[in-house]
Amino acid sequence: MAYKHDQLEPIDEHHVRGKFASRLGFVLAAVGSAVGLGNIWRFPYVMGENGGAAFVLVYLACVAFVAMPVLLVEFAIGRRGQTSAVSSFRVIAPGRKWWLNGLLGVITAFVILSFYSAVAGWVLNYFVKGVTAGFGDYTADNSATRFLSLIDGVSTPLIYQFLAMLITGLIIFFGIENGIERISKLFMPLLFAILLLLIIRAVTLEGAGAGVAFMFQPDFGDVNLRTVLSALGLAFFSLSVGMGAMITYASYVSKDVHLGKTAVTVAGLDTLVALVAGLAIFPAVFAFNMEPGAGPALIFITLPQIFAQMPLGAIVGPTFFLLIFIAALTSMISILEPIVTYLVDDLNIRRHAATALSVVAVYLAGIPACLGADAGGKLGHIKLPFLGKEFGILDYMAEMSNILLLLGGLVSCLFVLIAWNKRDVLAEVAGTRGNAHSPMLRVWYVLAVTLAPLGIVAILLSSLGLF
Ligand code: TRP
Numbered sequence: 001m002a003y004k005h006d007q008l009e010p011i012d013e014h015h016v017r018g019k020f021a022s023r024l025g026f027v028l029a030a031v032g033s034a035v036g037l038g039n040i041w042r043f044p045y046v047m048g049e050n051g052g053a054a055f056v057l058v059y060l061a062c063v064a065f066v067a068m069p070v071l072l073v074e075f076a077i078g079r080r081g082q083t084s085a086v087s088s089f090r091v092i093a094p095g096r097k098w099w100l101n102g103l104l105g106v107i108t109a110f111v112i113l114s115f116y117s118a119v120a121g122w123v124l125n126y127f128v129k130g131v132t133a134g135f136g137d138y139t140a141d142n143s144a145t146r147f148l149s150l151i152d153g154v155s156t157p158l159i160y161q162f163l164a165m166l167i168t169g170l171i172i173f174f175g176i177e178n179g180i181e182r183i184s185k186l187f188m189p190l191l192f193a194i195l196l197l198l199i200i201r202a203v204t205l206e207g208a209g210a211g212v213a214f215m216f217q218p219d220f221g222d223v224n225l226r227t228v229l230s231a232l233g234l235a236f237f238s239l240s241v242g243m244g245a246m247i248t249y250a251s252y253v254s255k256d257v258h259l260g261k262t263a264v265t266v267a268g269l270d271t272l273v274a275l276v277a278g279l280a281i282f283p284a285v286f287a288f289n290m291e292p293g294a295g296p297a298l299i300f301i302t303l304p305q306i307f308a309q310m311p312l313g314a315i316v317g318p319t320f321f322l323l324i325f326i327a328a329l330t331s332m333i334s335i336l337e338p339i340v341t342y343l344v345d346d347l348n349i350r351r352h353a354a355t356a357l358s359v360v361a362v363y364l365a366g367i368p369a370c371l372g373a374d375a376g377g378k379l380g381h382i383k384l385p386f387l388g389k390e391f392g393i394l395d396y397m398a399e400m401s402n403i404l405l406l407l408g409g410l411v412s413c414l415f416v417l418i419a420w421n422k423r424d425v426l427a428e429v430a431g432t433r434g435n436a437h438s439p440m441l442r443v444w445y446v447l448a449v450t451l452a453p454l455g456i457v458a459i460l461l462s463s464l465g466l467f
Contacts, residue, residue: 017082017345018176019252025181026253027265029334032184033245034270035191036331037119038238040324041299043274044281046230048292051222052214052282056275058223058231063271066455067235069448070409072263073416074241076428078250079259084345085244085338088251093419101411105244106342108404109335112243114366115397116335117168118373120328121160125150126300127325130307130318138304147300152376161370162363168332169359172340173352176252180333187326194323195273198280201316208283214292215278229463232455233402239270240334242405247412248338258434260441273327280320284310299324336362369394387463403460410456417449 020026047055081088086102129135138146151157171179202208236242250259281299284306285292294302299320307317336358343354372379372393383390386399416425423436426445430436 017252019254020181021177022181023253023257023262025177025185026249026257027262028184028188029180029330030240030246030249030262030266031269032188032327032330033240033249033334034238034266034331035188035273036238036240036327037116037123037324038234038331039270039274040277040327041119041123041296042234043238044278045293045295045298046234047215047278048282048285048298049295050227050230051219052292053216053218054220054223055227055231056215056278057218058228059235059274060271062228062232062235063239063267065447066232066452067239067241067409068263068267069444069452070236070241070413071239071246071267072260072429072444073409073412073448073452074244074246075250075253075259075263076425077412077415078244078247079253079255079257080424080428081247082251084251084342085247086342086346088247089415093415096419098411098415098419101408101415102244102247102342104404104411105242105247105408106339108243108401108408109245109339110362110365111397111404112401113165113332113335113362114369115373115394115401116328116332117164117362117366118157118161118370118394120164120325120332121157121162121370122151122300123321123324123328124164125156125160126304127318127321130321134314135304135307135317136314138308140305143301143305144297147297148374148376151373152378152380154371154378157370157373158367161366164328164332165359165363165366167329168336169355171329171333172336173355175351180337183333184330187330191323191326194319194326195276195280198316198320198323199276201310201312202280202283202287205284205287205310207287209286211282211284211286211292212279214282214286215275225462229459232459233406236405236409237402238274239267240331242407242409242412243335244338244408245334248341249334251341256432258431259429260434260438260444369397388465403463406456406460410453410460413448413453413456417453 020029077088077092081091083091084102085105086099089098089102171183173179240246282292285302288306288309290302290306304317307313310316339358340351340354343349343358344351368379371377372382374380375392379393382393384393384396386396391399422445426436426441429441
């Protein structure tokens with residue numbers, strides 16, 4: 001008979017919680033969550049807009065001192081709780097209101113998926129285009145028009161967004177071990193292999209050196225407060241922290257896994273992929289004299305023109321979009337799973353019904369973002385104010401998610417500081433076979449309860465214009 005979190009309350013068959021079968025499966029699923037559009041789409045263009053190498057250094061600092069400590073905080077909460085992100089807070093601090101942070105995460109998941117699934121749909125569309133028609137006739141004159149005619153449309157982007165959500169739901173439907181773990185074990189090695197091939201192609205192009213220099217020779221003249229805010233927001237987004245995705249994944253992990261080591265592996269691989277994605281893109285951008293600061297459209301408008309001119313471009317192009325789609329898919333499952341886990345663990349809905357319900361709900365919530373992605377779209381005229389600026393719906397969701405993630409991460413750090421006893425925290429992180437007294441863990445703890453929350457507060461206040 002199975003029992004729900006340590007209480008002597010027997011639970012019926014379909015409420016037996018799933019589990020990752022191996023540590024490797026968990027690591028790959030967490031890496032799959034972390035590596036996504038944030039690394040391959042957002043990181044390169046944000047870096048391009050913020051002057052390259054100097055931004056990279058700021059980003060690395062944000063990952064090491066803030067986002068990675070928060071990642072470990074989430075791992076610890078989830079594994080201790082062994083239940084949804086909402087209830088995990090309750091298990092550790094019964095009778096207190098901390099679980100509201102878990103609920104905030106469920107809302108954040110909706111906000112993120114609304115725009116993430118729209119962009120993933122564009123990627124899927126470009127993959128299909130690349131395979132069927134190729135990018136051979138993409139030029140400076142028509143590349144932008146073609147991209148805009150996709151995202152300003154109604155049925156095509158909505159259908160592709162739906163397909164992206166449907167595939168995500170299908171994987172979730174099969175559960176932790178047979179769905180998430182299996183797909184991650186298959187797709188992550190594939191993703192690394194494809195990425196390697198793409199870099200080799202990019203850096204062997206004539207004139208690629210300027211792109212490499214752009215990434216690795218810093219000019220600190222470009223660094224300002226906005227740079228730091230975008231670096232920290234991106235670090236949270238890229239490591240999937242601040243909304244309970246990693247709490248949820250860790251709730252399916254057995255007690256003998258050393259969470260500290262896992263967090264370092266996940267953060268390290270995620271950062272490596274972000275840098276390496278830059279290496280697959282900027283050498284080509286410079287070799288063909290394109291604009292590195294092209295913004296969100298970099299991969300959709302700039303790259304197809306490069307594929308059109310580059311030797312082997314007919315193969316490289318679709319392969320590139322396949323890579324991005326795989327990365328996006330393994331991230332989307334980690335944003336959907338917390339919603340499903342919440343429905344199953346807290347509201348006692350069966351997994352299959354919960355999956356169907358959340359796919360439909362998330363898809364409906366994503367329609368405005370899809371139709372308001374660009375000024376020329378059906379809902380493109382709608383502008384929403386955010387921190388003194390106006391945004392279209394999709395951009396508004398993206399800006400909102402930055403703030404929501406920082407807020408969620410902040411509360412989780414404070415939770416560890418205030419509501420959870422230090423000795424228990426360290427024991428949970430080390431796991432049954434690790435050393436809870438290691439100096440590294442103590443350093444982490446200090447970061448997690450001091451520098452990380454202080455850094456987040458400073459960035460939040462300054463982005464709200466308060467100082
Ligand atoms: N990390 C993913 C990316 O880089 C996106 C993502 C997945 C995410 N799960 C998340 C972001 C949870 C925030 C919270 O694309």
